[in-house]
Structure formats: C-alpha cells, structure tokens
Amino acid sequence: MPAAETKTARNRPRTEARxxxxxxxxxxxxxxxxxxxxxxxxxxGVDKMLIYRYxxxxxxxxxxxxxxxDFFPTFEEVCDGDPAALRALPLSERSAVVVDNxxxxxxxxxxxxxLMVWELVERNELxxxxxxxxxxxxxxxxxxxxxxxxxxxxxxxxxxxxLGAAVTYLALRRRKIRWFNGxxxxxxxxxAQLREAVRQMTAVLD
Numbered sequence: 048m049p050a051a052e053t054k055t056a057r058n059r060p061r062t063e064a065r066x067x068x069x070x071x072x073x074x075x076x077x078x079x080x081x082x083x084x085x086x087x088x089x090x091x092g093v094d095k096m097l098i099y100r101y102x103x104x105x106x107x108x109x110x111x112x113x114x115x116x117d118f119f120p121t122f123e124e125v126c127d128g129d130p131a132a133l134r135a136l137p138l139s140e141r142s143a144v145v146v147d148n149x150x151x152x153x154x155x156x157x158x159x160x161x162l163m164v165w166e167l168v169e170r171n172e173l174x175x176x177x178x179x180x181x182x183x184x185x186x187x188x189x190x191x192x193x194x195x196x197x198x199x200x201x202x203x204x205x206x207x208x209x210l211g212a213a214v215t216y217l218a219l220r221r222r223k224i225r226w227f228n229g230x231x232x233x234x235x236x237x238x239a240q241l242r243e244a245v246r247q248m249t250a251v252l253d
Contacts, residue, residue, distance in 0.1 A: 082109075126148075
C-alpha cells in the first residue's frame with residue numbers, strides 16, 4: 048500500500064471524529080440551513096471529499112452523529128447502565144428515574160439542546176435523521192422499560208410521551224430562563240421537586 052494511502056487509513060478514525068464534531072459546531076452557529084459539506088469540511092479542516100468517502104455524503108455523516116454514543120443520551124445511560132434493575136422498580140419509581148436521568152443527560156449536552164431548538168424551526172432531510180434517532184431511543188425505552196402494562200399499554204405510552212415532552216421543554220427553557228412556575232430549573236432542589244412530582248403523578252399506574 049502506498050505511503051499516502053497508509054497514512055490516510057491510519058488517520059481515518061481521527062478524521063471521522065473531527066467531521067462529527069464539526070457537524071455540531073456548524074449547527075450551533077447557523078442551524079441546519081448552514082449545514083453543507085463545504086461548511087463541515089472547513090470547520091473540520093479537511094477536504095470535503097472525505098465526507099463522501101467515509102460516510103457516503105452529508106446525510107450519512109449526520110446519521111453517524113445522531114447515532115453516536117456521545118450525542119443524544121443513549122438507552123443505557125438513561126437506564127443507569129442496568130435496564131433489568133430499573134424494570135424491577137415500581138412503575139412510578141421507574142418513571143421518576145428515567146425523567147431525572149434524561150433531564151440530567153440533556154442538560155450536560157448543550158450542543159444537543161441547541162440542535163433541538165433548530166429542529167423546531169427547520170424541517171428537512173437532516174432534521175428528520177436527528178428526530179428518528181431520538182424517537183427510536185424513546186420507543187426502546189417504552190418497549191423495554193415501560194412494557195408489561197397489559198391493557199394499559201397505550202395509557203402508559205401516552206403518559207411517557209407527556210413526561211418526555213415536559214422534561215425536554217424544561218431542559219431547553221433552562222438554557223435562557225431560570226424559573227418556571229416557581230421551580231428553579233438551575234438548582235438540584237428544583238429538579239428534585241420535579242422528580243418527586245413525577246413519582247406522585249404516576250403512582251396511580253403502579
């Protein structure tokens with residue numbers, strides 16, 4: 048193998064990582080409208096042809112970002128790494144743990160929060176890829192953690208959707224506004240209050 052090809056192969060993991068990071072940087076600066084192969088390559092400091100060589104194009108790169116372990120909170124993270132232990136808890140406690148973990152993981156990912164804001168105002172192929180990745184994780188949670196509701200499955204799924212929407216909104220709001228209905232969204236005490244509220248609201252499902 049020629050020396051140039053050997054060097055390219057050796058640097059591929061590093062270059063792929065730089066391209067994935069560049070996607071987030073470009074999106075935060077300009078939203079999905081600014082996300083082009085040229086912009087991503089410029090941000091990463093590489094030739095844009097590598098996007099096509101490594102990922103088959105921009106949609107493939109965005110999909111790699113959306114499904115990567117360091118982007119959206121993963122199923123395993125939301126479950127504290129032990130889905131079986133979480134399933135053993137009463138449904139109300141499961142709900143409180145999942146909501147608390149998901150909120151904490153979202154707030155630790157400012158880039159993801161910025162992208163979720165952009166998703167609300169821009170709809171295209173790339174936003175759909177991001178949305179699909181997050182939806183698949185949510186459906187996996189519903190299937191593997193909140194399953195077993197029997198005839199109440201649809202009700203439990205609807206409650207899960209409402210809780211997920213609420214925690215996502217509050218995490219997004221916290222970026223700019225500290226308070227919501229008297230709850231301090233930037234304090235541990237405020238989120239502890241929300242977790243307890245989730246436990247009490249879902250106790251009827253136990």
